[in-house]
Amino acid sequence: xxxxxxxxxxxxxxxxxxxxxxxxxxxxxxxxxxxxxxxxxxxxxxxxxxxxxxxxxxxxxxxxxxxxxxxxxxxxxxxxxxxxxxxxxxxxxxxxxxxxxxxxxxxxxxxxxxxxxxxxxxxxxxxxxxxxxxxxxxxxxxxxxxxxxxxxxxxxxxxxxxxxxxxxxxxxxxxxxxxxxxxxxxxxxxxxx
Amino acid sequence: xxxxxxxxxxxxxxxxxxxxxxxxxxxxxxxxxxxxxxxxxxxxxxxxxxxxxxxxxxxxxxxxxxxxxxxxxxxxxxxxxxxxxxxxxxxxxxxxxxxxxxxxxxxxxxxxxxxxxxxxxxxxxxxxxxxxxxxxxxxxxxxxxxxxxxxxxxxxxxxxxxxxxxxxxxxxxxxxxxxxxxxxxxxxxxxxxxxxxxxxxxxxxxxxxxxxxxxxxxxxxxxxxxxxxxxxxxxxxxxxxxxxxxxxxxxxxxxxxxxxxxxxxxxxxxxxxxxxxxxxxxxxxxxxxxxxxxxxxxxxxxxxxxxxxxxxxxxxxxxxxxxxxxxxxxxxxxxxxxxxxxxxxxxxxxxxxxxxxxxxxxxxxxxxxxxxxxxxxxxxxxxxxxxxxxxxxxxxxxxxxxxxxxxxxxxxxxxxxxxxxxxxxxxxxxxxxxxxxxxxxxxxxxxxxxxxxxxxxxxxxxxxxxxxxxxxxxxxxxxxxxxxxxxxxxxxxxxxxxxxxxxxxxxx
Numbered sequence: 001x002x003x004x005x006x007x008x009x010x011x012x013x014x015x016x017x018x019x020x021x022x023x024x025x026x027x028x029x030x031x032x033x034x035x036x037x038x039x040x041x042x043x044x045x046x047x048x049x050x051x052x053x054x055x056x057x058x059x060x061x062x063x064x065x066x067x068x069x070x071x072x073x074x075x076x077x078x079x080x081x082x083x084x085x086x087x088x089x090x091x092x093x094x095x096x097x098x099x100x101x102x103x104x105x106x107x108x109x110x111x112x113x114x115x116x117x118x119x120x121x122x123x124x125x126x127x128x129x130x131x132x133x134x135x136x137x138x139x140x141x142x143x144x145x146x147x148x149x150x151x152x153x154x155x156x157x158x159x160x161x162x163x164x165x166x167x168x169x170x171x172x173x174x175x176x177x178x179x180x181x182x183x184x185x186x187x188x189x190x191x192x193x
Numbered sequence: 194x195x196x197x198x199x200x201x202x203x204x205x206x207x208x209x210x211x212x213x214x215x216x217x218x219x220x221x222x223x224x225x226x227x228x229x230x231x232x233x234x235x236x237x238x239x240x241x242x243x244x245x246x247x248x249x250x251x252x253x254x255x256x257x258x259x260x261x262x263x264x265x266x267x268x269x270x271x272x273x274x275x276x277x278x279x280x281x282x283x284x285x286x287x288x289x290x291x292x293x294x295x296x297x298x299x300x301x302x303x304x305x306x307x308x309x310x311x312x313x314x315x316x317x318x319x320x321x322x323x324x325x326x327x328x329x330x331x332x333x334x335x336x337x338x339x340x341x342x343x344x345x346x347x348x349x350x351x352x353x354x355x356x357x358x359x360x361x362x363x364x365x366x367x368x369x370x371x372x373x374x375x376x377x378x379x380x381x382x383x384x385x386x387x388x389x390x391x392x393x394x395x396x397x398x399x400x401x402x403x404x405x406x407x408x409x410x411x412x413x414x415x416x417x418x419x420x421x422x423x424x425x426x427x428x429x430x431x432x433x434x435x436x437x438x439x440x441x442x443x444x445x446x447x448x449x450x451x452x453x454x455x456x457x458x459x460x461x462x463x464x465x466x467x468x469x470x471x472x473x474x475x476x477x478x479x480x481x482x483x484x485x486x487x488x489x490x491x492x493x494x495x496x497x498x499x500x501x502x503x504x505x506x507x508x509x510x511x512x513x514x515x516x517x518x519x520x521x522x523x524x525x526x527x528x529x530x531x532x533x534x535x536x537x538x539x540x541x542x543x544x545x546x547x548x549x550x551x552x553x554x555x556x557x558x559x560x561x562x563x564x565x566x567x568x569x570x571x572x573x574x575x576x577x578x579x580x581x582x583x584x585x586x587x588x589x590x591x592x593x594x595x596x597x598x599x600x601x602x603x604x605x606x607x608x609x610x611x612x613x614x615x616x617x618x619x620x621x622x623x624x625x626x627x628x629x630x631x632x633x634x635x636x637x638x639x640x641x642x643x644x645x646x647x648x649x650x651x652x653x654x655x656x657x658x659x660x661x662x663x664x665x666x667x668x669x670x671x672x673x674x675x676x677x678x679x680x681x682x683x684x685x686x687x688x689x690x691x692x693x694x695x696x697x698x699x700x701x
Contacts, residue, residue, distance in 0.1 A: 043214065043217055043218060044214065046217055047210070047213050047214040047217045050213055050217060051210060051213050056217070119213060119216075129208075129209075129212050131205065131208070131209070132208060132209035132212040132213070133209075135205050135206060135208075135209035136209050136213070139206070139209075150206060151210065154203065154206045154207050154210055155207075155210040155213075155214070179194075182194065182199060182202050182203065182206075183194045185202055185206070186194055186198055186199075186201075186202045189202070189205070
């Protein structure tokens with residue numbers, strides 16, 4: 001999708017620190033462009049992060065970080081068309097970081113500690129539909145990459161090639177991982193029913 | 194795993210993710226941070242508890258109402274004659290009526306920053322292209338929908354309520370009648386206490402129906418501007434009204450069905466997902482038995498009033514089905530199989546009632562309702578994300594059919610509005626109007642109007658007068674005359690605090 005062009009412009013520079021690093025700096029056009037992108041995609045990205053990390057505050061943080069990164073990166077992007085792919089990849093990778101952070105011994109001090117029951121738990125009031133809760137519980141039982149490919153594929157409707165780019169793996173890896181994940185899900189849900 | 198199993202697990206996964214999106218969407222429509230507390234730059238940790246961040250989001254978008262109107266426009270000729278009931282097609286709300294003398298007017302919801310956090314409606318004279326003084330609404334809750342009386346004298350604005358000078362909050366829904374002559378708002382009419390999600394008006398303009406999410410339908414007597422009976426229907430999600438106004442069809446989400454509820458019209462659907470309501474008695478009738486397993490369907494009534502069409506999912510079937518419902522007997526007829534994807538989310542019936550057009554993101558599928566076959570499918574442009582409860586994210590869903598049923602219009606990206614020959618499915622030259630067009634509909638004057646964030650493929654991108662530097666898009670109204678091919682000069686609405694998408698409703 002083509003978004004508004006955030007071409008760097010002489011005006012609207014933000015801060016001397018950025019100038020001292022002699023790198024492209026965000027402009028007002030960048031403000032507008034990122035704002036557009038944020039408005040249009042925030043909810044989808046928060047939802048994706050939510051099903052990956054389990055709780056809304058952390059999901060919001062991950063998306064916020066992703067857009068903060070995009071804001072800095074936009075002037076360096078080869079094309080504005082890359083912005084959405086960039087921020088999607090940032091969200092997916094941000095969620096991976098959350099899991100790594102939570103697994104550490106110092107997770108109590110992590111800013112990514114779990115906030116409340118995960119969205120797929122029975123204690124969570126997020127989901128009304130039991131069928132969906134069971135499906136997401138099954139997804140949560142998957143570990144690592146199999147879980148990471150499903151949300152981008154079925155929630156963001158990203159192609160396998162786009163997911164491959166985000167995860168820095170080959171398209172074939174994404175396809176085979178997704179197939180295995182779906183098969184595992186089907187088995188799991190059959191056993192649960 | 195065979196293809197059938199794969200399809201089933203994929204559908205189930207999509208539904209689960211769709212539920213999460215819907216939940217996030219609902220949560221976003223709840224009370225918001227106070228005005229002026231929004232950061233202008235992204236910062237780490239801004240999303241922690243204690244206030245959802247709204248980085249770079251205008252305060253007026255506080256509710257960021259997902260799936261409902263953030264900006265709503267209503268076009269109406271003054272002195273309009275009796276109108277047909279509104280037809281809901283996805284997010285499009287339009288009423289069609291013969292053009293009458295007098296200027297075409299647009300009433301655009303103005304957002305919440307212009308007047309210290311209060312909502313407003315901005316009248317626009319489409320004949321002169323000039324905006325009039327905004328009508329201040331003494332509520333802080335987000336605007337949900339609008340209705341126009343058949344005589345064009347009263348505009349009814351559905352809001353989330355919230356008194357003046359309170360911080361934005363979600364209150365029980367209210368309806369504000371606005372005198373379009375004096376441009377003043379009257380006393381609010383309280384609805385049933387739930388989250389209002391849509392509005393319809395009876396053809397005679399005497400009754401308003403307001404769908405309250407998962408609760409039922411609130412009614413308002415517009416002759417007295419007092420609340421009428423509340424029709425309790427658990428799991429209510431979408432609804433449609435027959436052209437004669439006698440029957441309201443409410444689609445429910447079946448996971449909530451069967452829950453014992455109390456109310457004047459008890460309804461405990463167990464398997465069906467479509468509940469007819471007799472509007473004379475304001476009572477729910479026995480459910481129409483369909484094979485819809487999800488209750489996530491969209492419903493539209495054909496203009497001839499004979500048939501309602503439910504677009505939904507059924508167990509064991511890949512894609513969606515179109516289930517005709519005989520409105521005389523309230524029985525489901527054999528479904529028409531359509532292989533549309535899960536994100537497809539709108540159904541539009543042509544004025545001649547012979548075709549249904551499904552938005553297939555990005556593109557359109559034409560279904561011949563007389564032969565019950567798919568006539569053609571065409572892909573158009575690039576998709577735009579929008580939000581379409583309950584499925585969650587979807588593509589822009591507005592598909593509009595010309596009054597003569599010969600041309601289908603839709604929009605998908607910043608190239609403007611796409612046109613397709615209804616008979617052949619051949620794509621015609623797109624109309625260069627709008628930018629990331631958010632809503633299109635035919636006005637009573639026969640012109641196609643577009644409400645979007647720019648014009649001629651160019652975003653508005655203006656800095657507002659109130660100095661909030663992060664607002665990037667404003668509403669722009671553009672008209673297209675199919676007879677001459679002329680596109681009218683865009684009308685910018687700098688006072689409108691727009692966000693990502695708009696909903697336009699036409700009335701005449």
